[in-house]
Amino acid sequence: MSAPASRPLLFLDVDGTLIPFGTSIAAQPGRPHGHTQGAVLPADAHPLLHKVDPEHGRRLKALPCDLVWATTWMSDANDVLAPLLGLPTLPVVDWPDSDEVGVLHWKTRGLVEWAQGHPFIWVDDEISHADGQWVSTHHHSPALLHRVDPRRGLTEHDFTVIESWLTRAR
Template sequence: MPQHRFEGTLDQLAEVRRFVRLAAGGHEAMRLAELVASELAANAVLHSDSGKPGGWFTVETWFTPSEVAVAVTDMGAEQEPAACTVDTDAVSGRGLWMVETLSLKWGCEPAEPGRRIWAVLHSSDRPLLFLDVDGPLIPFGAPAPHLGERSADLSAPPPPPTGANPLLARIDPRHGTRLSALPCDLVWATTWMADANEVISPLLGLPELPVVDWPDSDDEGPLHWKTRGLVGWAAGRPFVWVDDEITDADRAWVSAHHHGQALLHRVDPRRGLTHADFATITDWLAQL
C-alpha cells in the first residue's frame, strides 16, 4: 500500500492531499479519502508529538475493489483520540468528529513511534441504499391511507410533534421497519442533509444514518445533480438509489462510471414508497 512520511507541520496538509490523489489513481472515493487523510494529518500535527520541532507523521492509503481506507501514524500523545460532539457553528474542533461521520469505522492502535489512527471509508461487504425524503417518504399526492390507521402500539415511532411541518404527517412510520429489514446500509441522500437524522429518523424509528454531503456543482444537462456524488460516495459498492427524479440519463451514466452493481429506482412522488417498491428493492438485493 502507498505510504509516505511528512514533516509535522500544517503546511504539509496540501502535500498529504496530493499524495492521496496520486495513490488513488482516479478512484471514485479519491475526494473522500483526501478529506479524511487531511483531517487525520491535521490531528497528528495539532494533538500529538508529531507537531513538536523535528516531528513527523506517515500517511498510508489503500484503494481496492473491496475497500478504501487511510491511516496516519503519529509520534504519540498523552490522550487517546476521541471524536467529540461539536457545535455546528464552530469553526474548529471538527477533525475526528468529521472522520467518524465520513467513515464506516475508525480506530486507534499502538504503532512505532506512537499510534496509528485508521479509517475505513468504504467496504463492499454490504450494499448501500441511498434514500431521498421528498417524494419517496413524503408523497406529494393525496394523504396516504396510513394517516387514519396509526397503531396504538406504544413501541411505534411517535407522530410529528405539534407545530411541526404538516407534510411530516404524510410519512408512513411503518416504512422504518421495512427499511431496517433490508440487507443493506441506509444512507440519507437528500437536501434535508443532517435534518433528516434530527426530524425524519425519529418518525421512522431509525437510528442516526450517514448523510451524503453534496459538493457544489454547476453541471447542466439531463444528468441529475446527485448522480456523480452518489457514485463517488459508493466507491464501487453495490447500491440502490431511491428517488423520485431519476431518469434514463442517470441510469446510463451510472452504468458507464460505477464499477459495481446499482439499482436506480424511481418512486412515484404522488404515492411515495409502496409495497411494490419494497418488493422490487428486496428482490434486487437478494440477487447480489
C-alpha cells in the same frame, strides 16, 4: 480466508419518496400516516410530515443493506425523520455546491463517488434514464436506480423490487 463482502448501500431520498406529494385519505393533519400511538408533531414541522408511514422504517431496517440519507434534508433527516421511522442515526451524503445543469440528476455523480465502488441502490423520485446510463458507464459494481412515484412515495411494489435486487446481488 477472504474479508467478508460489504453490504450494498441504499441511498434514500425523502421528498417524494418517504414523503409522498399526493393526497392520502388515511393521513390526519399533525399525525404521521398510519401512526396509532398518538404522538403529535410540532406545529412548525414540515407540512407533509403527516404522510410519513412509520412502517417504512421497519421495512427499511430489515433490508440486507446499509441505509444512507441522500436528500437535501441533510442531517435534518436524522433529527426529524429517523425518529418518526424508528431508524438509527444514518450516514448522510454531503452534497457539494454545484450550479451544474443538464440531463443528469445533480445527485448522480456524488452518489457514485460516495459508493466508492460498492454495490448500491438509489431510491428517488427524480431518477431518469440518463442517470442509469451514466451510472452503468462510471460505476463498475451492481447498482439499482429505482424511481418512486412521487404522488405515492414508497409502496409495496417498490419494496418488492428493492428486496428482489438485494437477493440477486448477494
